[in-house]
Amino acid sequence: MTPEFISQIQHGEPLAVARAITRVERGGDDARTLIRALFPYTGCADLVGITGAPGTGKSTLVNALAKELGAREKRVAIIAVDPSSPFTGGALLGDRFRMQDLAGTGIFIRSMASRGQLGGLAAAVSDAILVLDAANFDVVLVETVGAGQGEVDIAKHAHTTIVLEAPGFGDDIQAIKAGILEIADILVVNKADRDGANATAAALEMNLSLNPDKSAWRPPILKTIALKGEGVRELVDAIATHQKYSREKNLRAKKEAARFEDELRELLQRELLQQKLQNVAEAKWQSWIQEITARKRDLYAIADEILNS
Amino acid sequence: MTPEFISQIQHGEPLAVARAITRVERGGDDARTLIRALFPYTGCADLVGITGAPGTGKSTLVNALAKELGAREKRVAIIAVDPSSPFTGGALLGDRFRMQDLAGTGIFIRSMASRGQLGGLAAAVSDAILVLDAANFDVVLVETVGAGQGEVDIAKHAHTTIVLEAPGFGDDIQAIKAGILEIADILVVNKADRDGANATAAALEMNLSLNPDKSAWRPPILKTIALKGEGVRELVDAIATHQKYSREKNLRAKKEAARFEDELRELLQRELLQQKLQNVAEAKWQSWIQEITARKRDLYAIADEILNS
Numbered sequence: 001m002t003p004e005f006i007s008q009i010q011h012g013e014p015l016a017v018a019r020a021i022t023r024v025e026r027g028g029d030d031a032r033t034l035i036r037a038l039f040p041y042t043g044c045a046d047l048v049g050i051t052g053a054p055g056t057g058k059s060t061l062v063n064a065l066a067k068e069l070g071a072r073e074k075r076v077a078i079i080a081v082d083p084s085s086p087f088t089g090g091a092l093l094g095d096r097f098r099m100q101d102l103a104g105t106g107i108f109i110r111s112m113a114s115r116g117q118l119g120g121l122a123a124a125v126s127d128a129i130l131v132l133d134a135a136n137f138d139v140v141l142v143e144t145v146g147a148g149q150g151e152v153d154i155a156k157h158a159h160t161t162i163v164l165e166a167p168g169f170g171d172d173i174q175a176i177k178a179g180i181l182e183i184a185d186i187l188v189v190n191k192a193d194r195d196g197a198n199a200t201a202a203a204l205e206m207n208l209s210l211n212p213d214k215s216a217w218r219p220p221i222l223k224t225i226a227l228k229g230e231g232v233r234e235l236v237d238a239i240a241t242h243q244k245y246s247r248e249k250n251l252r253a254k255k256e257a258a259r260f261e262d263e264l265r266e267l268l269q270r271e272l273l274q275q276k277l278q279n280v281a282e283a284k285w286q287s288w289i290q291e292i293t294a295r296k297r298d299l300y301a302i303a304d305e306i307l308n309s
Numbered sequence: 310m311t312p313e314f315i316s317q318i319q320h321g322e323p324l325a326v327a328r329a330i331t332r333v334e335r336g337g338d339d340a341r342t343l344i345r346a347l348f349p350y351t352g353c354a355d356l357v358g359i360t361g362a363p364g365t366g367k368s369t370l371v372n373a374l375a376k377e378l379g380a381r382e383k384r385v386a387i388i389a390v391d392p393s394s395p396f397t398g399g400a401l402l403g404d405r406f407r408m409q410d411l412a413g414t415g416i417f418i419r420s421m422a423s424r425g426q427l428g429g430l431a432a433a434v435s436d437a438i439l440v441l442d443a444a445n446f447d448v449v450l451v452e453t454v455g456a457g458q459g460e461v462d463i464a465k466h467a468h469t470t471i472v473l474e475a476p477g478f479g480d481d482i483q484a485i486k487a488g489i490l491e492i493a494d495i496l497v498v499n500k501a502d503r504d505g506a507n508a509t510a511a512a513l514e515m516n517l518s519l520n521p522d523k524s525a526w527r528p529p530i531l532k533t534i535a536l537k538g539e540g541v542r543e544l545v546d547a548i549a550t551h552q553k554y555s556r557e558k559n560l561r562a563k564k565e566a567a568r569f570e571d572e573l574r575e576l577l578q579r580e581l582l583q584q585k586l587q588n589v590a591e592a593k594w595q596s597w598i599q600e601i602t603a604r605k606r607d608l609y610a611i612a613d614e615i616l617n618s
């Protein structure tokens with residue numbers, strides 16, 4: 001890892017940035033060395049998380065958002081978190097459409113799947129964000145499919161979290177139950193020209209009104225038609241409003257502290273387990289698992305034996 | 310915890326089973342004692358995971374599946390994993406409709422949200438499955454929203470994993486990218502009377518054909534209309550076929566071993582971190598986090614300090 005490579009990353013040279021992200025995806029000592037070298041140069045980028053179920057038009061909205069931010073002179077990067085494409089492990093057709101859509105705009109886009117990362121997808125995404133932050137992008141948009149805990153963690157650690165819904169899921173209650181409403185700073189009903197858009201917005205409104213904490217930030221509910229670019233300008237304005245509020249109330253610093261706290265715990269857990277198991281023979285480990293599957297001993301009994309060894 | 314309580318659970322008495330699940334949800338020593346007492350009586354239930362995005366008609370299909378299994382003299386329990394309803398933390402309207410639908414059928418149903426579990430939702434679900442297994446249910450249906458890593462973990466640890474798709478998401482590629490295809494033992498296109506059902510099935514078929522491992526189980530692609538009960542009988546047959554195959558090829562035992570291995574790792578990580586941090590003062594911890602947010606030191610430097618202390 002030459003000083004030249006670090007300098008290329010800091011200047012945001014796309015190939016260097018892409019190579020750096022590949023390195024942090026692979027994990028291990030190389031990733032650690034790189035992150036440690038870049039870390040002092042991070043902390044400036046605005047981190048915006050966008051999460052929503054498949055079919056809500058997330059990619060289209062994120063692309064439109066990136067272009068609008070670009071039009072406002074922001075340097076924008078997108079991380080599209082995609083929990084492992086089947087078999088191929090790589091980008092599917094949809095990604096290529098997106099990349100073509102962004103060609104020539106200077107917007108950096110990267111898909112990240114869940115395969116082969118030591119420490120899991122969340123850790124790799126987090127390190128990729130640090131790379132983009134060090135590469136002096138003004139805004140990093142992190143797009144996740146949402147609903148699962150790992151993904152919710154990624155989204156909730158953004159400075160501003162946008163939760164996307166769309167009408168036409170047939171059952172609005174179901175769509176709202178996705179469990180990510182409470183982490184939303186901004187709610188968006190995309191595909192707002194479809195039947196049921198008002199019902200979806202009303203259902204979100206009703207759910208917000210259940211929040212007992214009236215002093216907290218109340219997420220605005222915006223309507224967009226991402227395909228036509230409608231409502232995207234208002235969404236960028238809403239992000240700016242939230243970020244201003246967030247800085248004034250010191251929430252940005254708190255969110256960042258919570259993020260690093262979670263990451264430190266995760267890192268410690270991985271390292272502690274590795275330390276503990278490094279002298280355990282594979283055969284011994286397998287014999288423990290066999291005792292459990294045979295119901296001779298339970299998980300807790302085995303765990304106690306390992307912890308006391 | 311009286312022997313009578315254990316006996317009531319083993320006889321599948323609904324109130325005792327519900328109380329036992331509440332106890333494992335709360336975690337801590339009580340949960341551990343209960344699981345250790347029940348563990349020897351587990352290992353017989355068939356575990357079927359059903360996962361799909363909101364809007365695919367998952368709940369309706371799971372209810373129909375449970376009724377068809379019930380008609381075949383199976384004792385059925387459902388765990389509906391719902392990553393935390395917003396604010397309320399409890400069951401929403403949709404759950405009550407479902408429960409009414411199942412009233413009088415003898416089918417046990419329980420929603421589990423992600424709030425307040427020590428060790429996370431996956432660990433609580435796993436313990437709840439053990440409770441239902443010890444309660445002599447023949448089949449435990451575990452329903453998850455899918456897409457996130459934690460949820461994928463829950464689904465992949467089932468003996469048979471069903472991945473649900475539905476037409477009409479506008480962008481078939483997107484629906485397939487949910488990243489759970491590769492864990493599917495059976496693929497279902499629900500709402501098969503809608504436009505695009507054949508296209509969705511064809512897209513799934515194409516994706517399956519990308520799998521280089523031709524010797525492996527090839528997931529059948531079934532079409533259902535859960536609301537009308539159409540295709541549900543065939544789905545129950547397909548589950549039986551997969552389970553027969555799975556037992557013959559010893560895959561069931563392998564899946565179970567993998568599940569316990571993951572669970573043991575998780576448990577060890579939690580316990581090791583707790584041991585390591587129990588003598589760290591809160592103020593010290595906060596000062597480390599502050600050093601990180603101020604970019605004075607990086608995560609890895611702090612982690613090394615803690616590990617070497």
